[in-house]
Amino acid sequence: MLLIATAVPVVTSIKNNVIPAMVPSHPQASMTSNWIETQKLLPEDGKAQAQFGGFVAIDGDTVLIGANQDFGTGGTLSGAAYVYVRTGTTWTQQAKLTASDAAPIDDFGWHLSLDGNTALVTAIWDDDNGHDSGSAYVFTRTGTTWTEQAKLTASDGVADDHFGYCSALDGDTAYIGANWDDDNGDGSGSLYVFVRSGTTWTQQAKLLALDGQAGDRFGGYVASSGDTALIGAYYDDDNGVDSGSVYVFTRSGTNWTQQEKFSPADGTAGDTFGQPICIDGDTAIIGSYYDDDKGNDSGSAYVFTRIGTIWTQQAKLLASDGAAGDAFTNYGISLDGDTALIAACLHDGIGNDSGSAYVFIRSGTTWTQQQKLIASDGAEGDMFATSVSLDGDTALLGAWYDDDNGVHSGSVYVFTKVGLSFSIAGGLGVKAVIKNNGTSDVNGIPWQIHLDGGVLGMINKTVNGTIDIPAGESKTVSTGMLLGLGGISIVARIAGMEKTATGTQLIILSIVPK
Numbered sequence: 022m023l024l025i026a027t028a029v030p031v032v033t034s035i036k037n038n039v040i041p042a043m044v045p046s047h048p049q050a051s052m053t054s055n056w057i058e059t060q061k062l063l064p065e066d067g068k069a070q071a072q073f074g075g076f077v078a079i080d081g082d083t084v085l086i087g088a089n090q091d092f093g094t095g096g097t098l099s100g101a102a103y104v105y106v107r108t109g110t111t112w113t114q115q116a117k118l119t120a121s122d123a124a125p126i127d128d129f130g131w132h133l134s135l136d137g138n139t140a141l142v143t144a145i146w147d148d149d150n151g152h153d154s155g156s157a158y159v160f161t162r163t164g165t166t167w168t169e170q171a172k173l174t175a176s177d178g179v180a181d182d183h184f185g186y187c188s189a190l191d192g193d194t195a196y197i198g199a200n201w202d203d204d205n206g207d208g209s210g211s212l213y214v215f216v217r218s219g220t221t222w223t224q225q226a227k228l229l230a231l232d233g234q235a236g237d238r239f240g241g242y243v244a245s246s247g248d249t250a251l252i253g254a255y256y257d258d259d260n261g262v263d264s265g266s267v268y269v270f271t272r273s274g275t276n277w278t279q280q281e282k283f284s285p286a287d288g289t290a291g292d293t294f295g296q297p298i299c300i301d302g303d304t305a306i307i308g309s310y311y312d313d314d315k316g317n318d319s320g321s322a323y324v325f326t327r328i329g330t331i332w333t334q335q336a337k338l339l340a341s342d343g344a345a346g347d348a349f350t351n352y353g354i355s356l357d358g359d360t361a362l363i364a365a366c367l368h369d370g371i372g373n374d375s376g377s378a379y380v381f382i383r384s385g386t387t388w389t390q391q392q393k394l395i396a397s398d399g400a401e402g403d404m405f406a407t408s409v410s411l412d413g414d415t416a417l418l419g420a421w422y423d424d425d426n427g428v429h430s431g432s433v434y435v436f437t438k439v440g441l442s443f444s445i446a447g448g449l450g451v452k453a454v455i456k457n458n459g460t461s462d463v464n465g466i467p468w469q470i471h472l473d474g475g476v477l478g479m480i481n482k483t484v485n486g487t488i489d490i491p492a493g494e495s496k497t498v499s500t501g502m503l504l505g506l507g508g509i510s511i512v513a514r515i516a517g518m519e520k521t522a523t524g525t526q527l528i529i530l531s532i533v534p535k
Contacts, residue, residue, distance in 0.1 A: 056380060056416060057466060057516040058397050060435040064088065064103050065114055069427025073103070074419025077433055078135040079410045082107040083115075084417055085140050086433055087130030087408075095123025100130040102142045104167060107415075110461075112435060116167045120144060120158055129158070134190035138162040139170075141195050143185025151180025157188060157197050159222060171222045175199060175213055184213070189245040193217040194225075196250055198240030206235025212243055212252050214277065226277045228270055230254060239268070244300040248272035251305055253295030261290025267298065267307055269332060283332050285309065285323045294323070299356045303327040306338075306361055308350030316345025322354060322363050324388060336388045340365055340379050349379075353418075355411035359383040362416050364406035372401025378409055378418055392518075396420060396434055397467075405434070414438040439463045441490075443515045445522045447533035450500040453513045457490040464489040466516050468498050474509035475526055502529055 062084075064073050068091070076087040084105040091101040100123070104116040118140065120129045129144040140160040147156040157173040173195065175184045187198040193216055200210040210233070214226040228250070230239045234257075242253035250270045257266040265288070269281040285307075288294055294309040303326055310320035320343065324336040338361070340349050346367055353364025359382055366376040376399065380392045394416075396405045400423075408419040416436040423432040440458035445451065451472055457463055469485035484500045505526040511533065513520050524533035 056436045059437045062433040067426030072421040073431030074433040075421040077417040079412045085135040089130035096125040099123040102130045141190045150178030155184030200238040200241040205233030210239035212240040244298040255293040255295040260288035265294030310348040310351040315343035320349030353409035362411040366404040371399045376405030378406040447531035452499045456495040475505040475507040
């Protein structure tokens with residue numbers, strides 16, 4: 022009895038610091054690699070409504086970011102694009118790109134692509150061939166200086182074609198979609214191929230679907246790898262009205278030929294398969310963000326792989342917590358080897374349309390969701406993951422409605438993959454032992470330990486913070502000494518990873534079985 026009388030007041034004092042429990046949807050083992058937010062990018066001259074981060078592209082140590090609503094050199098909504106470069110682990114702004122003939126409402130920066138020292142930036146509402154006919158600009162870098170090399174327009178462009186709705190850049194080849202072009206009927210769409218010789222760009226081909234129909238929007242999205250281009254027609258009707266499809270075109274010499282057309286095995290009306298698209302070698306991931314597997318317009322992504330000339334569906338990817346209206350894949354898919362980054366900018370994790378993104382990894386032919394990414398300072402309406410781009414251990418995620426520089430000024434978050442693992446242990450408090458298995462130091466790793474239980478459920482405590490861990494070393498974080506009695510439940514979260522454990526609290530000693 023004396024023991025109980027001594028312990029109860031202490032347990033009650035613990036209860037006074039109640040913080041809501043952090044309960045995962047399921048126990049999760051420690052991972053060998055995970056993604057942590059390492060920097061948030063904002064333009065030096067950021068301003069309200071610029072929508073910085075509407076589209077992002079990364080190649081090595083260079084990032085290209087669109088701000089298509091920027092009030093730039095051409096006036097209202099003329100648009101801009103920003104270049105950032107990485108030194109060590111820090112990204113800094115290198116240049117701001119604007120069109121030499123910028124004009125109001127051109128929307129320069131609507132879509133963009135990056136390959137080495139060449140950047141391709143589209144201006145979907147440029148008027149050179151008529152109202153909203155569209156154009157694209159090529160910039161090249163020498164040293165640290167970016168120069169406009171060419172302006173591209175369609176040889177047969179007319180008003181309202183929206184040339185530049187999508188783009189892709191692969192070496193000396195540029196792909197530019199005009200999904201409102203009318204060659205196969207009103208809004209049937211087309212895609213133009215340009216090639217560079219020296220510093221001169223020339224239109225090589227105009228691609229049309231062999232079975233194109235009015236309203237298909239062929240050329241709404243494109244992805245390329247070598248001499249292969251995948252082109253989306255998200256309003257094609259093969260599996261029902263607006264079910265969507267993807268066309269495969271290949272190049273031999275200077276000639277382009279439609280090789281294949283495919284759609285998902287379970288495609289249905291309204292799915293809009295074919296927006297967006299990404300490809301890496303013989304693997305492609307195609308979005309279908311109005312698919313309804315997890316509720317109306319919850320969205321999905323399909324993985325297709327190529328053997329020879331045949332593309333076959335390998336997997337269908339869904340967010341583990343997907344819900345109606347999330348539009349999973351909306352605007353954003355990126356693929357690098359066996360890792361895919363998929364956006365859900367309308368997901369409501371932090372608040373309405375706060376946004377999130379999901380990392381999937383492939384082992385053999387099996388794809389598994391590895392992690393869900395959210396912004397550390399995310400808020401309602403930010404639309405985090407409006408755009409995504411992945412290169413190796415670095416991921417870029419735009420949030421074009423973030424308000425740091427004014428309403429809808431926009432921002433971009435950098436996430437880095439690090440090799441972390443951790444275990445939970447007891448003692449004088451509950452501890453998490455975190456090891457950095459990678460080859461680089463990692464700083465600012467967020468951690469949190471929550472525990473509850475004890476006699477009458479009076480133990481309830483959460484402790485959190487950040488920690489730096491040099492490469493190859495381990496660090497321990499702790500709740501500090503606890504006083505109480507009885508069984509306890511423990512949830513530890515380290516940089517997005519979660520583990521659960523159960524133990525026993527004996528006055529000041531925490532027992533956690535290994």
